[in-house]
Each structure stands twice: as C-alpha cells, then as structure tokens.
Amino acid sequence: MNENLRIIRLIWLDSHISMDEMQFLDSVYELAVSYLDDERPLVDYQNFESLEKITDTNLQHGPMPYEQILLDIQHYLKYCVKTNQSGFMNPLWGGISTVALASELITSLTNTSMYTFELAPIGTVIEKSIISKMLGYVGYPDGAGTFTTGGSNGNMLGMLCARLKHNPMGMHTGYDNRNLVALVSEESHYSVVMAGNVIGIGKENIISIKSDSFGRMRADALAEEIKHLRAEGKDVFCVIATSGTTVKGSFDPLKELAEVCFRENIWLHVDAAWGGSALLSSKHTHLMDGIDLADSVCWDAHKMMGIPLICSSFLVKDESILAKVCNHTKSAHYLFQSEEKTNDLGHYSLQCGRRNDALKLFLAWRQKGDEGWSRLIDTYMKLADYVESKISLHARLELVSPREWTNICFRYSSEIIDQNALNKELRKRLMQNGNFMVSKAMIDGMYIIRLVISNPEITTSSLDNFIEEVVRLGEEIEKELPHK
Ligand SMILES: Cc1ncc(COP(=O)(O)O)c(C=O)c1O
Structure with missing residues (x-):
C-alpha cells in the first residue's frame, strides 16, 4: 500500500474508524490506481437514455452496504470521461497533478x-x-x-x-x-x-x-x-x-x-x-x-x-x-x-x-517551482507548434485561424458540398471511437475542430495518432457524402 494512504489510514484508525470503513477506503484506493492504469478508450460513449438505463440512481430510505458503494464507484469510473488520457484534447484542462490530487484529499480531510x-x-x-x-x-x-x-x-x-x-x-x-x-x-x-x-x-x-x-x-x-x-x-x-x-x-x-x-x-x-x-x-x-x-x-x-x-x-x-x-x-x-x-x-x-482551493495550488507550486511551470508552458507551446505545422503541411487539413496559444482551429477540407456536415460527422465519429476528444466551434460560418494542448499526457506521438485518425475518418466520410 502507498505510504500516503498508510498515514491517512493511521489517522483514521486513531479516530476510531471501523474496520469496514478501512477496508472500503483501501478498496477505493485500489480502484483509483486501476483507473490511472487503465488503457481503455478515454470514453465508453453512451447516449443519455442508455446510460440512464444502466445506472442505478435509486436513493432509498435505508442505507446501502459499502460493497454497493464500491460498485457505484466502479460504474462511475467505467463511464466517466478519462480526462487523464493523452487523447483528451477537448476543453482547456486535462491530466492529473499527483500533488494537487493528494492536496484535494487533505482539503476534504480537514x-x-x-x-x-x-x-x-x-x-x-x-x-x-x-x-x-x-x-x-x-x-x-x-x-x-x-x-x-x-x-x-x-x-x-x-x-x-x-x-x-x-x-x-x-x-x-x-x-x-x-x-x-x-x-x-x-x-x-x-x-x-x-x-x-x-x-x-x-x-x-x-x-x-x-x-x-x-x-x-x-x-x-x-x-x-x-x-x-x-x-x-x-x-x-x-x-x-x-x-x-x-x-x-x-x-x-x-x-x-x-x-x-x-x-x-x-x-x-x-x-x-x-x-x-x-x-x-x-x-x-x-x-x-x-x-x-x-x-x-x-x-x-x-x-x-x-x-x-x-x-x-x-x-x-x-x-x-x-x-x-x-x-x-x-x-x-x-x-x-x-x-x-x-x-x-x-x-x-x-x-x-x-x-480551500489554495492548498492544492500551493503544494503543486512547491513541488514544481517557478521553473517547472515555465517548462510546462513551453512544452505545451512546442507541442502546439508541432501539430500546427503538421496540419498546415497536410493537403487535406486546413488551419482556420492564425495561432497564438495552444488552441489549434482547423478542419478537414475536401471537394464535398457540405464541409460543415463532414467536419461535424468527423468529430462525432472521433468521439464515438473513444480514442480522442476535441471540441468544435463556428468560425466565419465554418464548423471547425478545436484541438487544445493543456494535458501533460499529450505527446508528439499522440498528436501523430490524432492526425492519422482525423484523416482516416475524413476520407471515410468523404466517400459517403455528395461531391461538388
Ligand atoms: C476565456 C475564458 N474566460 C472565462 C472562462 C470561464 O472559466 P470557468 O470555467 O473557470 O468559469 C473560460 C472557460 O473556458 C474561458 O475560456
């Protein structure tokens, strides 16, 4: 068992926490670790209705055993978006800071x-x-x-x-x-x-x-x-x-x-x-x-x-x-x-x-130092430079807006009549395949894909895989839609 958890366990034992609760917390820890190790797609995509059907949301009059709560947590972890995976390039955040995660525990503990x-x-x-x-x-x-x-x-x-x-x-x-x-x-x-x-x-x-x-x-x-x-x-x-x-x-x-x-x-x-x-x-x-x-x-x-x-x-x-x-x-x-x-x-x-939202930032800052933050930002910008140049050199991809930060706005470009329909479908299939998540926006009437680098798991190779999948899907959809 991890040393941090051992300390927390001692604290809890000291406050007369029951053995059941202790075993429960140990199991939660194991689930958290397996979540971090899990190589499954970043999202097991289900629509609202099917997810509602398979999720037990019953809040009953009496209590439920810890075993049930563990199953609930397992179910939650199965269907949540795994924002710590390298394919998560959607909103303006992502990844896990280990120190900040530990601080969250301390914040709730205290x-x-x-x-x-x-x-x-x-x-x-x-x-x-x-x-x-x-x-x-x-x-x-x-x-x-x-x-x-x-x-x-x-x-x-x-x-x-x-x-x-x-x-x-x-x-x-x-x-x-x-x-x-x-x-x-x-x-x-x-x-x-x-x-x-x-x-x-x-x-x-x-x-x-x-x-x-x-x-x-x-x-x-x-x-x-x-x-x-x-x-x-x-x-x-x-x-x-x-x-x-x-x-x-x-x-x-x-x-x-x-x-x-x-x-x-x-x-x-x-x-x-x-x-x-x-x-x-x-x-x-x-x-x-x-x-x-x-x-x-x-x-x-x-x-x-x-x-x-x-x-x-x-x-x-x-x-x-x-x-x-x-x-x-x-x-x-x-x-x-x-x-x-x-x-x-x-x-x-x-x-x-x-x-207390300051504690997690404070401890993360202690661990990283000014230098560590600076390195993080520079790395993100380099990755953004990398993927920007890949997109601008690709015959089928088009940058839709000049870039200053780590937002890269682009679209798949082809002879299709309705480019917006193509890009919309492309983003949908990307998400359903469960390997990548990016967002969309409208720029000058164009439906664009917005890729954002703000996740420490993103690497040049995950970006290569992303571009490969975008192009593969773009070609696939192109065949299905009417041309000019
Ligand atoms: C430029 C800008 N301002 C404000 C916000 C809102 O921030 P928050 O989500 O923390 O409320 C966002 C969120 O994405 C943003 O992009």
Missing part, C-alpha cells in the same frame, strides 16, 4: 471554510502567500485577491469592482444600470454577457468590439466605440479584455487597450482565465505585456496549470475596492472578529462558506 482566520489559520497563511505570488506575476505589488468558483465569477467580480469604482455610492443606494455599458471583444467568453445579466446591467449593454484577423480586440475600434456611446449618453464603466480567448486562443493587446482606458478613465479587467499561465514562461509572457496596467484580472490555475477543478484566482490592483465590493456590514457579527482590515479572508470574497 474540511473547513476559508472565511475566518480562526477556522482556517494555516489555510489563511497559505492562501495569502499564493495570492501574493500570483500578484507578483501580474505586477500588482499592493494588490489583493481571492479564489473564486471559476473564471466566470472572476469576470463578474471584475465588473462589480469596476462599477463600484465608477459609482462608489451605488453600493449603498443601488444602481441605475440602464445607462451602464461594458465593452468586450467579439471573441470574449460567454460568462461576460451572463455577468451583465447577473449584475443587472442587461445583456444588451455588453457591447462587442471588433477584433483583428487573429481574434484580438482592436484598440482603435474600442476608442471609436467609447466616443460613439458617450455621444449617445451611455456611461461606459468597464472594458473587459481577454488573454487567451476560448476558441482561437488570442491575446488582446493589453498595452494599447490600457492606454485607451487610462485616457478615458475606464476600469480595465482582463479575463486571463485561459491565457494567464503565459505569465509563467519568460518565453511567452510577452503575450500579456501591459497586464500590470490593468485594474483586475482573473486567472484559472485549473486550466493550463493542471490543478484539479476548481482553482481560480481573481486579482485586483487596488485592495480597497475588493474589500468594499465584498463588504457585509455588521450583519456577520457572529463570524468575523471585526469590520476592520483583518486576516479574515471572508472580507475579500462574495462567498460565505468557501473551500
């Missing part, structure tokens, strides 16, 4: 909430240190930050900070939101529009700015739009730039955008949920030049850094704004020691109960 120092003393010290490390990368030496439930919430928090800065009294009196407008690039993540709804601005007041051929927001178009909106009587309070857009992986020109925002006195929030990790590599950090000129940023460690979901930071240059946005007056007298600036992290969060 089950606490991060709101007060009293309840999370060591957790508070660790969270503050890791936030401070990330602030250092972003260039906010006097800033503050918190861990959120994801980049989507980080974007919303950025907008809340922007609105408070714009109208400090609004937090007491409420906001008349109808005139407020936030500007985003046309490639921005959907969470920004959702945040417009949540904070009461309205989706129509989240206005898209034109991007260039790389998918980067155009600073000249931004300046023009601000002028135009102000002439119409609109109140532009926030610009949201993106570092690493979801589909194309583009990086907005932060320096140029910050110049416009500074001139026009508008808050600049950067959605770096996906691309923030560029800061970790001296080779690629230039993609985010100007990040120190922005006012706030969100950065997901659960994406390219491979920390298990959820691990997402929100960082702000002016600490006092975040504290004001999260101010809960005196109504939480039962929890907080004082309303003053304290080490109670609940003063910097929209949540009350909050998981």
